[in-house]
Amino acid sequence: MTGIEARTTARGARRYRGVVYDRRTSRRQYSPWGATLAAARSWRRTALAELEHGARQPSDPTTLREFAADWLEGAKTGSVRDRRGRAYKPATLRGYERGLARVLRELGDARLTDLRRADVQALVDRLVASGLAPSTVRNTLDPLRAIYRHAIRRDLVSVNPTTDLDVPHAAGAAIAVATHAQARALLAALPPSEQALWATALYAGLRRGELRALRWTDVDLPAGTLRVARAWDDVSGEGEPKTAQAKRTVPVVAVLRAALAAHAAETGREGHGLVFGTTADVPFEPSTVRSRALAAWTRAGLPPITLHACRHTAASLMIAAGANAKALSVVMGHASIEITFNRYGKLMPGGEAEVGQRLDAYLSRGEALE
Numbered sequence: 001m002t003g004i005e006a007r008t009t010a011r012g013a014r015r016y017r018g019v020v021y022d023r024r025t026s027r028r029q030y031s032p033w034g035a036t037l038a039a040a041r042s043w044r045r046t047a048l049a050e051l052e053h054g055a056r057q058p059s060d061p062t063t064l065r066e067f068a069a070d071w072l073e074g075a076k077t078g079s080v081r082d083r084r085g086r087a088y089k090p091a092t093l094r095g096y097e098r099g100l101a102r103v104l105r106e107l108g109d110a111r112l113t114d115l116r117r118a119d120v121q122a123l124v125d126r127l128v129a130s131g132l133a134p135s136t137v138r139n140t141l142d143p144l145r146a147i148y149r150h151a152i153r154r155d156l157v158s159v160n161p162t163t164d165l166d167v168p169h170a171a172g173a174a175i176a177v178a179t180h181a182q183a184r185a186l187l188a189a190l191p192p193s194e195q196a197l198w199a200t201a202l203y204a205g206l207r208r209g210e211l212r213a214l215r216w217t218d219v220d221l222p223a224g225t226l227r228v229a230r231a232w233d234d235v236s237g238e239g240e241p242k243t244a245q246a247k248r249t250v251p252v253v254a255v256l257r258a259a260l261a262a263h264a265a266e267t268g269r270e271g272h273g274l275v276f277g278t279t280a281d282v283p284f285e286p287s288t289v290r291s292r293a294l295a296a297w298t299r300a301g302l303p304p305i306t307l308h309a310c311r312h313t314a315a316s317l318m319i320a321a322g323a324n325a326k327a328l329s330v331v332m333g334h335a336s337i338e339i340t341f342n343r344y345g346k347l348m349p350g351g352e353a354e355v356g357q358r359l360d361a362y363l364s365r366g367e368a369l370e
Contacts, residue, residue, distance in 0.1 A: 003018060003019050003020065003044050004016055004017070004018060004019070004037065004040050004041065004044065005017050005018075005019055005030075006037075007033070013035070014035075015033040015034065015035065016033070016034055016035075016036065016037045016039070016040035017030050017031045017032060017033045017034065017040050017043075017109075018030070018031040018040040018041065018043040018044030018047065019031075019044070020044060020047045020048055020051060022051060022056070023051075029047060029056075029111065029114055030109070030110065030111065030114065031043035031044070031047070031110065031114065031119065032106065032107045032109065032110035032114075032115060032119045033106070033107075033109060033110075034119070034122055035122070035126060039118070039122060042118075043116070043118070043119075062111065062112050062113075063108060063109055063110065063111055063112065064103075064104065064107055064108055064109075064110050064111070064112050064115060064147075065104050065108035065109065066112075067112045067147065067151070068100055068103075068104060068108070068143075068147055071146075071147050071150060072093070072096070072097065072100070072143075075088045075093055075096075076088075076093060080150060082146070083146075083149060089233070089242070090233050090235050090236040090239075091233055091234070091235075094235065095139060095142070096142065096143035096146070097143075098139075099139055099140040099141070099142055099143045099144070100143045100144070102127070102140045103123065103140060103141075103143070103144050106123050106126070107119060107120070107123060112151065112156065112157060113156075113157050113158075115161045116159070116161050117159075117161045117162075117163070117164065117165065119161060120141075120144070120161045120162055120165060121165055121166060124137060124141070124165055124166070124167055127140060128168055134167070134168040134169060137167060137168060138167060141162060141165070141167065144162055145162045148160045148161065148162050176305070176306075176309040176312065177309065177312045177313040177315075177316040178202070178305055178309070178310075178313045180317060180320075182302075182303075183202045183203075183313060183317075185300075185302060186198065186202075186297065186302060186305060187199055187202070187259075189296050189297055189299070189300035189302055190293060190296050190297075191292070191296060192262065192266065193263075193266060194289070194292060194293060194296070195259050195262075195263070196259040196260050196262065196263035196275075196276070197211060197276045197284070197289065198293065198307075198310065199255065199256050199259040199260075200214070200226075200256060200259075200260070200275075200276075201307050201310035201311060201314070202310045202313050202314055202317075203253050203255060203256040203314055203317070204226065204250045204251075204252065204256060204314060205250070205310075205311045205313075205314030205315055205318075205331065205332055206228060206250070206311070207231065207241075207242065207246075207308075207311060207333075208286060208307045208308065209231035209232045209233060209241070209242075210228050210230075210231050210241060210246070210333075211276055211284075211307070212231070212232035212274075212276070212277075212283035212284060212286075213229075213230040213231050213232040213238050213274070213283065214226070214228075214274065214275045214276060215271075215272055215273060215274055215275060216264070216269055216270050216271055216272070216273055216275055217271060217272055218275075219252075219260060219275060220252075221252065221257055221260060221261055221264075224251060224252045224253075224257060225249050225250065225251060225252055226249070226250050226252055227248075227249050227250075228241060228246060228247060228248050228249075228250060228333060229241070229247055231246070232283045241333070242333070242335075243333070243335045244335075245330075245333055245334060245335050245336075246333035246335075247333075248330060248331065248333050250331055251331070260275075263275070286307070289307075290306070290307075311332075312344075314332075315328060315332055315343075315344050315347070316344070316347050318331065319344060319347045319348055319349075325337060325340055325341060325348065328340055328344065
């Protein structure tokens with residue numbers, strides 16, 4: 001086929017790509033490998049028309065795979081920053097590497113300057129058709145978006161192929177939270193040595209990494225506060241928390257204060273020692289903590305909860321107690337109050353139906369006074 005190349009993958013699937021010759025640079029340009037012959041022909045027709053009218057940008061020989069490798073290395077060393085100018089977190093980069101593996105299998109051979117929105121959209125459609133969850137599809141695209149933001153800002157490409165894509169939205173899942181009665185029952189069913197950790201998650205709302213890095217120097221029981229100053233990453237170990245706002249002071253309510261005091265007496269730790277560590281210097285293993293809790297709750301016939309759901313529970317209890325959105329945002333360590341509203345707005349009083357009811361009542365009172 002003139003201007004079309006074909007190959008067979010290791011799994012026996014056919015892939016096609018279009019080829020055009022750019023006389024200005026004396027180089028060929030290639031489309032990404034795609035699943036359909038029609039897509040390759042469509043790309044080639046468009047590319048030929050652009051070349052004829054001088055509208056096609058000369059192709060940089062750098063492939064997406066090559067550029068992604070350089071970008072990822074820069075992100076790891078800190079020379080490449082995120083959109084806010086901050087170094088990427090190790091956990092973020094691990095997620096990006098997983099997403100890039102999917103992208104590069106399909107599009108890695110494409111020139112960085114040749115990739116088009118239609119190519120990325122075709123990838124999205126294939127990922128959806130393969131049964132991946134909408135959230136997984138979005139996570140797969142995140143590193144590609146970051147790579148092209150970087151390239152656009154440095155005038156390495158003129159078109160960002162990751163914009164205006166038709167990407168499925170995940171249905172809004174209800175936040176899994178425990179009621180106060182359920183929280184009490186879950187804690188009571190645990191061995192005493194496990195109660196303080198889960199109580200801190202349930203009533204202070206710390207993230208898993210923050211719980212792993214919490215030290216006794218951060219806890220002030222007489223003042224009724226604890227300080228979140230660091231987090232523990234699975235690979236890089238102890239480091240900065242998720243965002244600047246994640247560094248915060250959290251109130252310690254009476255039920256949590258009692259649990260922490262008992263835990264301090266049982267472990268005999270103090271000072272710089274880890275509050276919940278396997279030892280004073282080694283953080284707890286989340287899978288081990290989870291399995292011990294599951295065993296206890298199964299024996300008690302209770303539905304289980306995750307540490308992340310405990311964080312949501314803490315937020316819901318604070319909302320039920322009357323905390324305003326700004327205070328909740330600070331205590332939870334959110335990067336912005338918009339995150340707080342998006343995540344917990346439905347739990348807050350004064351929803352749309354209630355607003356209408358209150359407005360009716362207000363107008364009725366006004367009419368009665370006239």
